[in-house]
Amino acid sequence: MSVRTVANIVLMMLLAMPAVAQRYHVAACDWMMLKRQKLGEFALARQLGADGVEMDMGPLGKRVLFDNQLRDSAQAAKFRHYADSLEVKVPSVAMSGFFAQSLIKRDNYRDLIADCFDTMRKFGSKVAFLPLGGCGNGWKTPGAEHDELVKRLRVIGGMAEKEGVVVGIRTALDAKADKRLLKEIGSDGIRIYYNFQDAADNGRDICKELKTLGKDRIIQIHASNTDGVLLQDDPEIDLPKIKKTLDKMGWSGWLVVERSRDASRVRDVKYNFGHNIAYLKQVFQK
Numbered sequence: 001m002s003v004r005t006v007a008n009i010v011l012m013m014l015l016a017m018p019a020v021a022q023r024y025h026v027a028a029c030d031w032m033m034l035k036r037q038k039l040g041e042f043a044l045a046r047q048l049g050a051d052g053v054e055m056d057m058g059p060l061g062k063r064v065l066f067d068n069q070l071r072d073s074a075q076a077a078k079f080r081h082y083a084d085s086l087e088v089k090v091p092s093v094a095m096s097g098f099f100a101q102s103l104i105k106r107d108n109y110r111d112l113i114a115d116c117f118d119t120m121r122k123f124g125s126k127v128a129f130l131p132l133g134g135c136g137n138g139w140k141t142p143g144a145e146h147d148e149l150v151k152r153l154r155v156i157g158g159m160a161e162k163e164g165v166v167v168g169i170r171t172a173l174d175a176k177a178d179k180r181l182l183k184e185i186g187s188d189g190i191r192i193y194y195n196f197q198d199a200a201d202n203g204r205d206i207c208k209e210l211k212t213l214g215k216d217r218i219i220q221i222h223a224s225n226t227d228g229v230l231l232q233d234d235p236e237i238d239l240p241k242i243k244k245t246l247d248k249m250g251w252s253g254w255l256v257v258e259r260s261r262d263a264s265r266v267r268d269v270k271y272n273f274g275h276n277i278a279y280l281k282q283v284f285q286k
Contacts (some may be wrong), residue, residue, distance in 0.1 A: 024246075024284040026223075026277055027052035027089070028257040031096055033269050037069055039079060042088045048274045049281060052089035054129065054256050057116055060097030064108065065115055076122040083123070091254045092127035092168070092220060093120045101134040104148050113156050117163050127220050127254075128160070129193050131170040140173065150184050157187025168193030168219040174204055175212035182217055191219035197259065200225050200236040207238075207245040215251035223280060224260035230272065231260045232279040239283045255280055 028050050035041035036056045045053045058067035070076040083090060095116055103109055116128050132139075132149070139145040153169070160167045170193045171178055178192050192213060199206045210218070225237050237260075246252075257280065261272040 022051075022285060023252040024243075025051040025089070025091065025254045026257070026280045026284070027054050027091055027254050028273050028277060029054045029056070029094065029222075031056040031094070032258055033273055034267075037079075039082055042079075042083045042086050044269070045088050046086045048270065048277050050088070050257075050273075050277050052091045052254065053083075054092045054094050055090050055119075055123070055125075056094045056096050057119060058097070060101050060112075065112065066095070066097060068115060068119060070119050070122065071115065073122070076119070080123055090123040090125050092129055092256070093123070093125050094129035096129075096131065097134075099131050099133045102136065103130070103132060103152060104135050104139065104145055109152060110155065110159070113159055113167075117159070117165065120165060121163075126165050127193075128165060128167045129170070129220070130156075130167050131193075133170070133172070140177075150181075153185045153190055154187055157185055157189035160189030161187065163189075165189070166191050166219045170195055170198070170222075172198045172202075174202070175209040178213060179217065192217050193220050193222065194218050195222040195258075196237055196242075197222070197225050207241055210242070210245050210251075211249065215246075215249045218251060218253075220254050220256065222258045223255035224258045224276065227259050227261040227266060228263050229260070230262055230279070231257075231276045234260065239279070243283055255284060 028045060028048070030036050030041040030053050033041065033044060035044055037058055041053050060066055070079060093116055095112065106112065120128060135149060139149045156167055167190050169190060171181065173181065182190065182192065194210070194213065196206055199209055224231060225234050231237055231239065257273055257276045260276050265271055
């Protein structure tokens with residue numbers, strides 16, 4: 001048998017082997033790329049090398065519901081078709097309006113969550129991002145605000161379980177406090193949406209926090225820091241060490257770029273997100 005024949009047989013065997021499933025995937029927030037619910041977000045994500053985009057529900061402000069054009073099934077189908085054609089996933093849908101709005105004070109919070117779930121259904125998304133920043137700090141200590149927030153998160157968790165999805169909450173608490181909160185809520189529909197920035201801003205060790213939380217409590221990760229420098233130049237974010245930690249934990253999932261923009265080029269989307277996506281892929285998908 002000639003060397004060429006052997007080489008051809010080996011090549012055919014390799015091609016016939018099933019592809020190894022990627023353990024980590026990289027996405028970016030559409031609202032931070034200045035593409036909130038714009039059809040061009042998928043082409044931009046593809047151009048920058050991202051595997052997906054975290055799509056936002058739209059602003060809230062004084063509106064009753066999110067400013068969500070994807071409530072229209074025809075429009076959503078158009079977006080979904082275009083995303084699929086580019087092989088760009090929508091792993092999660094964000095409710096960034098709650099960065100400024102209080103979940104505790106919104107009487108129609110169930111309607112807002114249901115609107116998010118409806119949009120997720122149209123894109124096959126399994127994770128909702130719910131920041132609690134608009135709730136202030138009063139809920140972080142025992143009292144009426146804390147009790148009301150836990151009550152509402154239990155309701156939301158129940159809604160998520162029925163829908164077969166998970167709501168990832170961003171609390172800015174440390175890992176031990178997050179564990180206590182999840183235990184108090186007591187729902188498989190609520191987990192932590194971990195954010196590197198919260199740990200860095202408060203001088204906490206990211207790897208220790210990840211290990212404290214454990215893989216089953218973390219549904220997704222915003223893998224970026226506050227704006228200043230790119231991820232590859234950030235002394236507070238040791239990505240290779242973080243990857244080793246997540247590997248040992250057995251965690252897998254989506255790493256989503258939110259910030260970490262070069263302070264001198266904040267509005268240069270392609271430069272900032274392109275570099276950060278490339279660096280995450282270099283570390284996590286090599």
